[in-house]
Amino acid sequence: MATDTLSTSQASVERTRLIRASLRKRHLSEAIFRVLGLAAIILALGFVALLFVDIVRKGAPAFTQSNLHLAVTFDPALIKADPAPVRAEGQSDADFQAANLKWQRDLALLNWNKVIEASLRAAAPAGYDIDTKEILSIAETDARHEVREMFVADPTLLGKTVDVDVLASANAVNWIRGNIDRSLGDAQQQLSAPARALIDEFVANGTITNGFAWSIFTNVDSRAAPASAGLLGAFVGTLWMMLIVIFLAVPIGVASAIYLEEFAPKSRLTDFIEVNINNLAAVPSIVFGLLGAAVFINYMHLPISAPIVGGLVLTLMTLPTIIIATRGALLGVSPALRQAALGMGASKTQMVFHHVLPVTFPSILTATILGVAHALGETAPLLLIGMKAFVAAVPATPLDQATALPVQIYLWQGNENRNFFEPRTAAAIMVLLLVMICLNGVAIYLRSRLEKRA
Amino acid sequence: MNSLVIAGLLLVLLGVAYQSGWSRSRALATTNGVKVHSRPQYHGSYVAIWALVPALLVVGLWAWLGDGITHNFIVSQIPVETLQSLDQTGLNATIGRINALASGYGVAGEVLPYEQTAGDALRSFQFITFLVVIGAAAVAGVAALLYARSRITARHRARNAVERVINIALLACSAVAILTTVGIVASLVTEAIRFFSFISPLDFFFGTVWNPNNAGSAGNWGSYGLLPLLVGTLMITAIAMLVAVPVGLMAAIYLSQYAHRNLRAVAKPIIEILAGIPTIVFGFFALVTVGPFLRDAGNLVGLDINATSALTAGVVMGIMIIPFVSSLSDDILNQVPRTLRDGAYGLGATKSETIRNVLLPAALPGIVGAFLLAVSRAVGETMIVVLAAGNAPVLRGNPFEPVATITVSIVNQLTGDTDFAGPQSLVGFALGLTLFVITLCLNIFALYIVRRFREQYE
Numbered sequence: 054m055a056t057d058t059l060s061t062s063q064a065s066v067e068r069t070r071l072i073r074a075s076l077r078k079r080h081l082s083e084a085i086f087r088v089l090g091l092a093a094i095i096l097a098l099g100f101v102a103l104l105f106v107d108i109v110r111k112g113a114p115a116f117t118q119s120n121l122h123l124a125v126t127f128d129p130a131l132i133k134a135d136p137a138p139v140r141a142e143g144q145s146d147a148d149f150q151a152a153n154l155k156w157q158r159d160l161a162l163l164n165w166n167k168v169i170e171a172s173l174r175a176a177a178p179a180g181y182d183i184d185t186k187e188i189l190s191i192a193e194t195d196a197r198h199e200v201r202e203m204f205v206a207d208p209t210l211l212g213k214t215v216d217v218d219v220l221a222s223a224n225a226v227n228w229i230r231g232n233i234d235r236s237l238g239d240a241q242q243q244l245s246a247p248a249r250a251l252i253d254e255f256v257a258n259g260t261i262t263n264g265f266a267w268s269i270f271t272n273v274d275s276r277a278a279p280a281s282a283g284l285l286g287a288f289v290g291t292l293w294m295m296l297i298v299i300f301l302a303v304p305i306g307v308a309s310a311i312y313l314e315e316f317a318p319k320s321r322l323t324d325f326i327e328v329n330i331n332n333l334a335a336v337p338s339i340v341f342g343l344l345g346a347a348v349f350i351n352y353m354h355l356p357i358s359a360p361i362v363g364g365l366v367l368t369l370m371t372l373p374t375i376i377i378a379t380r381g382a383l384l385g386v387s388p389a390l391r392q393a394a395l396g397m398g399a400s401k402t403q404m405v406f407h408h409v410l411p412v413t414f415p416s417i418l419t420a421t422i423l424g425v426a427h428a429l430g431e432t433a434p435l436l437l438i439g440m441k442a443f444v445a446a447v448p449a450t451p452l453d454q455a456t457a458l459p460v461q462i463y464l465w466q467g468n469e470n471r472n473f474f475e476p477r478t479a480a481a482i483m484v485l486l487l488v489m490i491c492l493n494g495v496a497i498y499l500r501s502r503l504e505k506r507a
Numbered sequence: 508m509n510s511l512v513i514a515g516l517l518l519v520l521l522g523v524a525y526q527s528g529w530s531r532s533r534a535l536a537t538t539n540g541v542k543v544h545s546r547p548q549y550h551g552s553y554v555a556i557w558a559l560v561p562a563l564l565v566v567g568l569w570a571w572l573g574d575g576i577t578h579n580f581i582v583s584q585i586p587v588e589t590l591q592s593l594d595q596t597g598l599n600a601t602i603g604r605i606n607a608l609a610s611g612y613g614v615a616g617e618v619l620p621y622e623q624t625a626g627d628a629l630r631s632f633q634f635i636t637f638l639v640v641i642g643a644a645a646v647a648g649v650a651a652l653l654y655a656r657s658r659i660t661a662r663h664r665a666r667n668a669v670e671r672v673i674n675i676a677l678l679a680c681s682a683v684a685i686l687t688t689v690g691i692v693a694s695l696v697t698e699a700i701r702f703f704s705f706i707s708p709l710d711f712f713f714g715t716v717w718n719p720n721n722a723g724s725a726g727n728w729g730s731y732g733l734l735p736l737l738v739g740t741l742m743i744t745a746i747a748m749l750v751a752v753p754v755g756l757m758a759a760i761y762l763s764q765y766a767h768r769n770l771r772a773v774a775k776p777i778i779e780i781l782a783g784i785p786t787i788v789f790g791f792f793a794l795v796t797v798g799p800f801l802r803d804a805g806n807l808v809g810l811d812i813n814a815t816s817a818l819t820a821g822v823v824m825g826i827m828i829i830p831f832v833s834s835l836s837d838d839i840l841n842q843v844p845r846t847l848r849d850g851a852y853g854l855g856a857t858k859s860e861t862i863r864n865v866l867l868p869a870a871l872p873g874i875v876g877a878f879l880l881a882v883s884r885a886v887g888e889t890m891i892v893v894l895a896a897g898n899a900p901v902l903r904g905n906p907f908e909p910v911a912t913i914t915v916s917i918v919n920q921l922t923g924d925t926d927f928a929g930p931q932s933l934v935g936f937a938l939g940l941t942l943f944v945i946t947l948c949l950n951i952f953a954l955y956i957v958r959r960f961r962e963q964y965e
Contacts, residue, residue: 083857089757090760104781145613146613148616305680326685331950332688335946343921347697347698347936369683430783430786436922463890482788
């Protein structure tokens with residue numbers, strides 16, 4: 054008896070000791086598990102932070118540009134062209150247009166670089182020894198078009214001197230900012246030694262100054278003149294596509310969700326539609342691009358590279374998202390509301406359109422904005438329908454050639470002038486992300502505001 | 508201009524029709540004292556629908572046939588001998604000149620007499636046809652309006668008719684989803700079949716060399732072996748999952764089981780930002796930051812890592828997928844009944860033991876489903892791999908080397924080229940079909956697992 058008690062108490066002491074020992078181990082593994090979880094969170098948050106910091110750090114320099122302040126003289130010795138045509142009595146529109154075009158063509162044939170060169174030389178210190186090609190490499194190549202267009206707009210400038218701001222060339226910008234190592238030899242530099250020295254001179258005497266890069270927002274893309282390449286064309290192209298998505302995807306998506314959730318009889322067909330929509334939501338976006346290329350462009354002969362095709366493709370891609378979100382919202386409406394409406398003698402259609410739909414409005418709106426934001430960032434399907442083409446114009450209608458913001462990013466990241474285009478690409482990404490953040494912010498604001506009221 | 512006039516007239520017709528149905532119904536209700544079945548706005552809509560449809564039919568018919576008729580008219584105005592001397596381009600140019608003359612804008616240079624007469628004739632023809640179309644549309648619309656109006660009686664069930672039209676419109680909208688699927692499948696299959704008429708399916712599915720001859724002419728198409736692309740795709744997907752699954756799962760566990768409410772409220776939306784960032788941004792990030800970083804890190808430990816490689820693309824794609832894994836896992840962990848968890852605590856298990864031995868096994872099917880969905884997203888992802896994987900369609904197993912994937916090859920074979928004449932571009936559709944089938948199977952399987960799991964607790 055006594056031995057038994059002793060052995061029991063011994064066993065219990067032994068057990069406690071074992072538990073104590075294992076408890077330490079268990080607590081350790083608990084702590085490790087917890088730390089791993091925290092590490093995962095920190096890692097994920099770190100990725101977000103890294104991504105944003107990296108993009109902003111890379112993109113910030115692209116928001117300043119180097120401007121060359123020149124006094125441009127429209128020297129009659131250099132500008133030898135007929136006076137601008139004046140519309141004669143009885144001349145048809147077409148004839149006048151033809152004459153005007155001929156005059157502009159004559160002007161275009163003149164060497165406007167001489168005008169630019171003269172004003173650059175005037176700005177340089179007296180007696181500076183530099184040849185024509187070298188001095189022109191300082192100014193952006195489209196400066197001559199800018200000056201010519203000034204003259205076309207106002208032919209009375211002939212013989213006058215005007216202050217004009219033109220952009221410094223991409224190579225000059227690289228030199229000023231030190232994007233290329235300044236200590237490299239002549240062979241590795243894009244600009245000749247005299248040109249580089251003259252740029253430093255210009256920076257010192259204030260002919261070149263830095264300013265906010267409005268041109269990135271007001272210009273279209275450019276290949277010949279990289280420093281003046283801007284986002285306007287891509288932005289307008291994106292805008293057209295988003296308009297098409299909003300005006301097609303939202304009504305169609307909401308209508309089909311209403312049909313499936315409220316009216317559809319439970320049949321094979323509606324089951325099939327339902328499975329279909331769920332699958333469509335998970336189809337890779339590039340497959341929608343294949344659909345666009347084969348059906349809209351190859352079969353229907355819609356214009357290639359046009360926002361209308363991009364808009365249609367993105368609409369089809371966004372539809373399932375909107376349908377699924379709207380169905381979820383409709384499902385969430387309390388049955389009491391429906392029964393009350395039906396009990397008051399409303400028909401099913403009236404019940405849906407007058408009572409159920411208004412309640413779900415906030416959720417549908419939010420889902421729509423998120424769907425549009427997603428479509429906004431999509432690139433891959435647009436590449437397949439030809440929106441990768443270089444377009445240097447603002448699309449006036451959805452049928453014109455255009456590009457889109459994400460595609461513009463794709464085009465710029467592939468530019469061979471890496472030193473200059475890497476910041477510009479990051480800047481374009483910042484613009485895209487800003488638009489998306491605004492859309493998401495609007496969605497969150499609307500949801501919180503409207504849901505409180507409902 | 509013309510289309511604006513037509514749209515305006517249609518709107519006027521619509522308004523008049525609605526108003527007429529509405530007032531007729533009001534009149535019925537007030538004069539003979541009978542209870543009218545439908546409310547006035549339904550009668551208005553009923554008449555409006557009746558009036559609009561025939562008018563739209565007329566206008567639509569003209570939009571469909573009008574261009575052809577006008578073209579024939581112009582050609583008939585050109586003298587026969589001139590017509591015979593013109594080739595297709597010349598004819599088009601002449602038609603353009605006649606159109607310009609008719610519009611009153613005029614043409615540059617000398618106007619030939621026959622052009623002037625043709626232009627004048629075209630002008631009056633356009634004016635007359637415009638009047639005829641508008642007149643026909645108006646007559647059809649007004650006739651339908653009067654007919655519909657005459658049908659309005661107190662017992663007329665206008666609401667039911669209008670609701671039937673609404674119903675049909677709703678059904679038509681849901682059909683768009685089916686049409687999209689049909690369009691995808693039909694375009695992928697027909698073009699893929701055309702591709703297989705050039706290249707044997709065996710060579711495509713089991714070929715180990717991917718070397719399309721993009722400049723090739725008949726007979727010299729190059730090789731179209733899928734395997735290097737498939738291996739590249741799977742390698743990048745595997746790397747992405749190796750990054751996303753541990754981080755995403757642990758993040759979900761921590762947020763749902765350990766984290767303070769405030770941390771959860773802040774961290775969850777921030778992580779979900781990753782899901783909303785366009786993939787082109789991730790691609791750029793991979794190309795200019797992650798790739799060089801991995802290369803330098805590899806150099807430090809003596810590994811030869813390419814800046815554009817399967818590793819770079821996979822790691823960045825993994826980062827992109829983290830929120831996908833974490834929010835799905837989070838939902839599924841939260842669905843596990845409290846009683847299971849409390850039971851484990853009651854037995855003296857620690858939190859992590861409960862999670863590892865009770866929560867995870869219970870949630871496993873759902874989590875596997877979430878992983879499969881993530882895999883299908885990784886397989887179909889394009890822009891990250893286009894920018895960061897290096898595009899080297901060679902069959903090899905080293906993740907530090909550049910690879911190519913199915914999506915990259917679709918982009919390469921199809922960008923800007925919509926002349927689907929040879930296998931060079933048609934192969935894009937065969938690849939697309941393969942991708943579609945792979946992701947479809949993954950999705951269906953994932954949904955099946957997720958659904959089966961959900962039923963366990965209901």
